[in-house]
Amino acid sequence: xxxxxxxxxxxxxxxxxxxxxxxxxxxxxxxxxxxxxxxxxxxxxxxxxxxxxxxxxxxxxxxxxxxxxxxxxxxxxxxxxxxxxxxxxxxxxxxxxxxxxxxxxxxxxxxxxxxxxxxxxxxxxxxxxxxxxxxxxx
Numbered sequence: 001x002x003x004x005x006x007x008x009x010x011x012x013x014x015x016x017x018x019x020x021x022x023x024x025x026x027x028x029x030x031x032x033x034x035x036x037x038x039x040x041x042x043x044x045x046x047x048x049x050x051x052x053x054x055x056x057x058x059x060x061x062x063x064x065x066x067x068x069x070x071x072x073x074x075x076x077x078x079x080x081x082x083x084x085x086x087x088x089x090x091x092x093x094x095x096x097x098x099x100x101x102x103x104x105x106x107x108x109x110x111x112x113x114x115x116x117x118x119x120x121x122x123x124x125x126x127x128x129x130x131x132x133x134x135x136x137x138x
Contacts, residue, residue: 003101004053005078005122007040007085010095010108012048021050021092028084033068034076035060040084050094054081056125078122086112100125 013021022042029039038054056078060068068075085096090112098106098118106122107115 003125004055005081006051006053006099007096007109008052008099009050010097013050013094015045017092017094018042018045018050021088021094024088024091025084028087029076031073032076032080033071033073035064035068036075036077037081039076040081040088054078078125079119082109082114082119082122085109086114 025040025042029041032039035057037056040052040054042050042052086109088094089096089109095111096109098108100106100122103121107118109115109118
């Protein structure tokens with residue numbers, strides 16, 4: 001079972017803001033393996049909003065898991081993804097609208113603070129994915 005968590009700025013951003021946020025995201029993503037979830041990354045600009053998506057990885061390939069373990073770095077999880085978005089929001093004055101493949105509006109990050117409903121929904125999906133992964137179902 002796979003799904004993507006999508007994030008979109010609630011306002012348009014200038015090209016300079018976009019560049020700054022993209023650079024800050026790369027820096028914030030550093031220092032984790034991101035085995036459990038893809039890091040924050042943005043799609044090419046098409047309407048002046050920053051838009052991106054990240055897929056949780058419930059069943060990593062054993063070789064990837066072994067490589068991540070050898071790195072000694074902490075894993076990047078879906079919770080880390082939300083934390084990075086909160087950090088970017090606070091630092092750059094950007095609020096985020098969040099969605100995923102099964103719900104076009106799960107909530108927002110405003111002023112660098114994530115809605116409790118977003119946290120609950122994402123964590124429930126992650127927990128379900130982990131159970132299905134343990135059962136060998138995707």
